[in-house]
């Protein structure tokens with residue numbers, strides 16, 4: 599590629615770093631962080647359980663996606679039905695996020711290198727216009743979700759920034775899932791085996807701890823269902839495995855061992 603077609607690498611690098619820093623966010627205590635990339639489905643990322651932590655949750659959204667669920671779960675319903683964003687809103691916010699992220703990292707540095715101030719200001723004006731449209735679409739959706747005007751504008755306004763515009767699509771998803779129990783969201787997005795592992799671990803903690811947050815899953819499912827989940831053997835069963843962890847269901851070839859994730863003694867197959 600001819601050198602004049604390339605953006606200024608230093609400016610591109612700084613702008614890419616600023617987009618990345620937008621993704622450095624707080625994950626609440628006991629929050630569940632889900633990530634999706636173009637080559638993977640949704641996956642659960644591990645989160646330190648007993649303290650609020652900052653994590654790089656977004657990496658160049660909307661190319662990759664992140665969703666934070668609060669495991670404290672069953673919130674009071676603010677509205678009778680779940681309001682999905684309209685299809686055109688999802689498509690518009692996704693494309694404007696993609697154009698915004700690629701634009702600020704590649705097009706703005708290229709235009710400023712090639713056309714000077716005129717290139718810089720015109721491309722920035724275009725991205726800011728795109729950001730305003732995105733912010734208005736997200737704001738209107740949040741208002742339909744009954745968020746107060748001040749809160750909705752506080753969430754939507756940062757999307758005007760070309761560094762943050764890519765988060766719009768994740769915000770639509772986050773507020774669509776806001777009133778759903780995490781179990782319902784995880785069941786919808788995770789592969790069945792991953793969902794079963796999450797459910798077993800969560801139910802185990804609920805039954806064996808006195809934490810109010812944990813116990814909500816028991817209130818949701820009922821104690822008998824929780825006992826049944828814990829008494830079920832992990833499925834599918836690895837033919838070489840001699841036992842399994844009673845908490846997470848991981849299977850092990852030796853039973854005289856501790857689970858690498860939970861530290862519990864591996865239980866032999868019944």
Ligand SMILES: [Zn+2]
Nearest residue numbers: 843846857860
């Ligand atoms: Zn385990």
